[in-house]
Every structure is written in C-alpha cells, then in structure tokens.
Amino acid sequence: MGLFMKQGIDLRHIDPRLRTMDRSLPGVSKPQNVADVVVKKRLGEQIISRVETLPALPTIVTQLMQLIDDDRSSVKNLETYLRQDQALTARLLKIVNSSFFGLRNKISSIPQAIVIIGYNSLKNLVLAASTSKLFQGSCPAYGYKENGLWQHSFMSAEWAKKIGLKLGFDIQSAEEMFVAGLLHDVGKLILANYVNTDCKEMIKTIVESQGNIIVAEETTFGLDHARIGSKVAQKWNFSKKLAAIIEFHHRPKTASLYAKETALIHLVNYLLSDGHYGMYENFPLKNDLCIDSVGMLGVTDEMIADFRTQISESAAKWDESVCLG
Template sequence: MRVEELLKQTDKLPNVPDVVRELIQLLNDPDANYSDISQRVAHDQTISLKILRMVNSAYFGLSRKISSIDEATVLLGMSKLKTLVIASGFSSSVEKVEGISLPAFWADSFRVAELAKWVAKRTELVNEDEAFTVGIVHNIGRLLLHLTQPGIALEVQSLVNNRKASRVKAEQDLLGFTTQDAGKALMDMWKFPVAMGDAVQQHKRPFTNDEPQALACVLNLACYLNACIRNERDSDLVREGFPMAVAKGAGLGEGVLFELDDALIIDDGLNQLLA
C-alpha cells in the first residue's frame, strides 16, 4: 500500500477550516497580517463560538464577559488566540472515527502540544507556535489511517495491545509505511511548512538523519513527557530516563533536568474546547 491511497479518499479526510491552514502557514512569517486572520476567525461560527465559550470560562477568570473575537484578541493577545484557533480547528475536523475515542485523542494531542511549547520556550532553535502546532498534529496520521482504512487500523491496534509488535513495526508490516509518514503526507497536501511535516515524520526516531531536526527533537521530548504523565511516573524516574541526546538536538542544556517538575504539572485547560 502507498500513502497516496489514503489521501485519495478525499471524502474521509479531516476537514480542517481554511482559516486554520492559513494561520499555520503564517506562523513563522514576521510580516504576517494577523488582523485579517482575526476577522476570518470571527466569521467561522464554529471556531469563534468555541473560543468565546472558553475565553468566558472560569479557566481564564476574566472580570467581564467577552462577546467578540476582537475583544478576545485584545485581552488575550494574538499568541494565545492562535493557540485556541489551531486547537479548536483540528479538534472539530472530524465527528466520529472507528476505533478512536476523539475526546481522549485530542486531549492527549493538546497535552503534547502544550509540552512541546514548554520545551520550545527553553531553546532558541524552535518557534513556540510551530512546536505547539506539531504537537496538535503529531498523531494526525493515525487519525487518517482510522478514517480511511479502519480494518487495518484496528489490526495494528490489536498487535500493539497484545504486545506482538511495536506500533511502528506493525504499521510497517501491514502498510509498508508508518502513520508518521502518512501525517507528513497529509500536512504536505495541506501546504503546511515543510519543517513541520518533517518533524511529525521524524519525531519518533529523530536521529534517522545525520543532523537531527530541532523541531523533531522537541516533539520527541514532548511525547516522552506526555507518556510519563500518562503513566504517573515518579519525577526522579522521569529525570533518569530523560533522553539528553535528544535534548541536545533540540538545543537544550542539562539545566532542563531541574525544570521537569514544572512540565509534569502542565495544565490541560484546552480540554474545555472538547466540551
């Protein structure tokens, strides 16, 4: 099987709003006109309602009710609004997927995104917004597989659950490619920045190439920390197992080991977008 066979099933692909795709394409553009994006967001009823509901929740604790995206932008800043738009746009991109609990899938993706942003703040090699976005979409290839080939996706899941193969090996054996490859192909089709697609493709094995990509290393570290949180791993064990070679590839020094406790209690406020 080829990745292109999944992408040809256009009626089954995630339906990511155009405004979200445009925003992602502008993430690393210092001359981007974000006021136009704000206006576009305001005209997308699904996204704007989700964002306003969250902005007015107890999580933000604002003193008055916010009734427009323009107000939200002024109070929260464009950086926070970008975060909310991207998270909301992707979490609304599909309604039902066989074999996947979407609330759990997106909650996990949101936490990886927040962790990726946390790591990116500690290195000069990676843009924080790009790190957040690749965290959101790091597992989009798996979603794509379940949408287009649910039978094979469930077979892969069975092999992993029964410990008969790692997910990468099971996917390679049954598909001839990994869901990280599929994720990159989908992002390329959406015309996302090339570096972001490369990071999604390489993050599980960031040293596949001679020179590891810093963004892929940041995403690898975020996934490691997320697994530690999910498994309630003791902080000493988290530090002991922290992949310093990957951290070096991300542009981090050993001092990050003394900050990991902060990462392990990262908030999950974005989950309110799933309500």
C-alpha cells in the first residue's frame, strides 16, 4: 500500500457504535498480553526506522527558506531561485490566489506576492506549496476525506498564526506557529501506511478507545502520530522547538519546554478537529481540550466561541485550488 491512501470509506457499514458512542467517557485501551507488547514494540521500532528513510525536503526548498531568512537577500535573489522550479512557483501562486485568502486582485509574480503578503508569509507558503502533495489524497484511517488532511493541516497553520497574533505572539513567533500548525499531524501520514486498506480494525480500535486517537494509536502501533511527527521534523532539519511542539501537542501539560506554543497548537488542533473540517461527519473522534494549558494562553470561553465562528467562516471559503489538485 502506498504512503498516501487514495480510497474512500463508508463508516456507516463498519460499526453501529460510530453513531451512538458515548463521547463523555475517557479513552481506554484493550488488555494486552506479553506477546502483544513485544509485537507492538517491534512494530514501533520498524515505524521509527522508516522515518529515517524518508526523503529530505527538496534542496530548492531548503535553499529558498535559508535565502528568505538572510537579511542580505533581495526579491531578485528569491525570484531567481524560484525560477529553478516552475512547478513550485505555480503551486505557490495558486495558494496565494485561492478564494481562501480572498485577495481582491490576482497576484501574478513573486515580487507582487512579497509586496502583498510579506516576506515571512511567503516563506511559509513556500513550505506549504512544497509539502502540499504529501498531504493530498484521502486518509480514511483518521477520518479524512479526499484532501481532508491537507485542509486540516493548512487551516491549522493559518489559524495558529492568526490566533497567535491575537494572543500577543510577536510576528516571528506567529510565523513559527504557522509551520507548527502545518506539520503537527505529519506523523499520521506514516502511521496510515500500516493500516489495512479497509481501515476497519483501526476504526474499531478508535471506537473501543472512546474516540481517543492517541490511545488507539498506542494500542495499535505502540506509539502515536505526535511522536512520529516529531521524528519527521527532526529528519527534515527543523528546529528542536518545532519537534517538541509537535510531540506534545496532544499532551500540552507534559511539555517542559515551549509550553505556551504547544498549548496554542493544541487549541488550534482541537478547534479544527472538533469542527470535523475535511473529515467524515460521523467519524468517531473525541476531542479533549486541556483547560489548564489553554488557560495559560489567557483564552476565555467567549474567545473560543469567537474562534469557532471565524474558523467556520474561513472553512466556507476553502476550495480545491488550495488543495492544488
């Protein structure tokens, strides 16, 4: 089976509990014997070793990101580099011109894009354009429809940046939150490769875990997508900060470093997942918001309600051009 699953899935034919499960119950895992533990440990080691075989980000992408970070670089330098990869440039402009951003006038060149959206934002969109193909297709083991994981990841990136700015993050930190939001679920791409084509066993385990995706992953694989995602970030030479945020975004209370940033990604992931954006409506996902961690951000119930409304409005603007199909 390929890394990025293309098939769809009809959850109604898998288990009637998908429609009736009690979402208020805590996640529980199945009893395990020694043999199960050994098998899962070996599987977990195999999955981690697979991360080491992942291809690096394209050289053109890493060079572009370094160039944008260089104070001595110019728009002309950036445009020269982008000319080396016309497909990347086309995807980049397609994202910028999508209805999701709602720009009044069409952007037709890189210099124009820099003027309109700014240098740092362009850097993040270069990363988004270069990784978008990884997230395309469906990922039914996690409840995502065609291009649904890309929608979740890209919207998480945008809202991590927007909410970060609203909460007082400086512009550089907010741009970092864009990257964290974009890549926080990259580990799901790896784990999905180890799920049977029909996904029945995985979804059954999610149901038995009362919708707790982390418990279901640990029951199935012996590890979870957050840990694998952190390994991917390290493989791609992102910062230790980003790797830590990804690793603890489902357990923000246990984050010993970058607690505020981790809490922000936790909040954004909760809001996007709870809205089932890009997902099958009846997928048995249970979302828990860590009140203590979110409280550290100074977020009130009223603010969360407002974020929900704004995210819903932005989701209505989502179109396939952002998916770059």
